[in-house]
Amino acid sequence: MSTAVDIAVVGAGAAGLAAAVSAARAGCTTMLLDQRPAAGGTGGFSGLTTLCGLYDDAGKFLNGGFAREFAEALAERPSPDRPEPGAASRQRADREMGAPIKMGRVWVLSYRPETFRARAAQLISSTPNLRAHWHAPLQSVVAENGRITRVNDFAVGVVIDCSGGAEVARLVDAECLATDATTQAPAVVFPLDGVTREFNSAADVAQVLLPLARAGFPPLNFQASLERDQLTVKFTGAPEAVRPLIEFLRANIGGFENCATPLKEFAPTPRAGRMIVGQYVLTGTDVLAGRKFPDAVARCAWPVEQWGADGVARFQYLPPGAHYEIPARSLRAARVENLFMAGKTLSADVAAIASARVMGCCLATGAAAGQLAAQYLQSPPRK
Ligand SMILES: Cc1cc2nc3c(=O)[nH]c(=O)nc-3n(C[C@H](O)[C@H](O)[C@H](O)COP(=O)(O)OP(=O)(O)OC[C@H]3O[C@@H](n4cnc5c(N)ncnc54)[C@H](O)[C@@H]3O)c2cc1C
Helix, strand or coil, X not given: CCEEEEEEEECCCHHHHHHHHHHHHCCCCEEEECCCCCCCHHHHHCCCCEEECCECCCCCECCCHHHHHHHHHCCCCCXXXXXXXXXXXXXXXXXXXXXXXXXXXXXXXXXXXHHHHHHHHHHHHHCCCEEEECCCCCCCEEEECCEEEEECCEEEXXXXXXXXXXXXXXXXXXXXXXXXXXXXXXXXEEEEECCCCCCCCHHHHHHHHHHHHHCXXXXXXXXXXXXXXXXXXXXXXXXXXXXXHHHHHHHHCCCCCCCECXXXXXXXXXXXXEEECECCCECHHHHHHCCCCCCEEEEECCCEEEECCCCXXXXXXXXXXXXXXXXXXXXXECCCXXXXXXXXXXXXXXXXHHHHCCHHHHHHHHHHHHHHHHHHHHCCCCC
């Protein structure tokens, strides 16, 4: 039997979650579908533990609305009997309460992936007008006269493509731009437990990374985790190189003697996605110039972060204090009347998406796409 919904959101990562909840809150019957068993996408399922792109240079929220609401919902509420003495414990307690932490020149939020999934599930189940479908791969999209009319078994008014790979756009042949491993190398993300070494500065990190590089290991970086004595590792080497890497750390680096990962298997997570060509294509020049737009719907200040095929990250920062804006036109497909997009599918060139793909920005563009889609349905533009 076939049913109808106002808005179909494909993909339940940071962008799709924000889009679906925002569209439903605006009064539209909304369907959220994902091939996974639950909401979370890359942020909930890949082992990442830092949410980037939420803050400006001073650690203040760049976007209000859903992005801020979800970030605040990720804060743990440590029980009063938890606090332990010591600077590291205090820092962790601060982070658990949702305080941003400074990582080099940028501010990030530490979170637990299971909390990301749990808060996403709570939001979805408590939002009227919103129905989620799990284990539900996108199977078919029907377009007639430049408009999408059906997604899988549903008649739809508007579609928001938050699939990361522009899967809706692919099925209706909408024009897309692709990234690949030469602009964004994939990484194996895994937790490393039993690390007692303290990292208080970039120099402390360099003291660990230098011997690894000298020993010929591909680049990696460490990020703080909310778990005691745990780091999150993003390793640009092959999955087979993870075990030798851990052995090397145990044998050669102080504070890593007892490190181990609970994971049994390792797989690379792709950073690259596909961007749908929209009514405006955000460029790397816009990003680095901190450009503003009259139809701005989201803000971001994350640097252009490109991980090359050599596994080396190149960061290009905005000027101090600057942020750029994302226009509504970058969330609306150029040639398919009722197709919107957000997150990694945003209309952006390879340099701009290397900044705008971080999760804080995906939450903000997702929320904006949900609201724009609802406005479009409630008053479609005259031709
Ligand atoms: C190695 C790595 C490290 C990163 N580090 C960070 C970091 O530290 N901090 C940060 O903020 N960002 C980081 N990022 C970037 C960030 O995680 C992603 O860009 C962001 O999560 C993308 O969100 P999204 O909602 O656009 O897409 P995704 O989270 O990828 O969600 C897309 C969803 O669509 C679903 N989907 C796809 N195809 C189909 C289909 N055919 N049918 C049904 N469902 C489908 C998927 O199952 C998925 O749930 C990192 C990315 C990588 C790969």
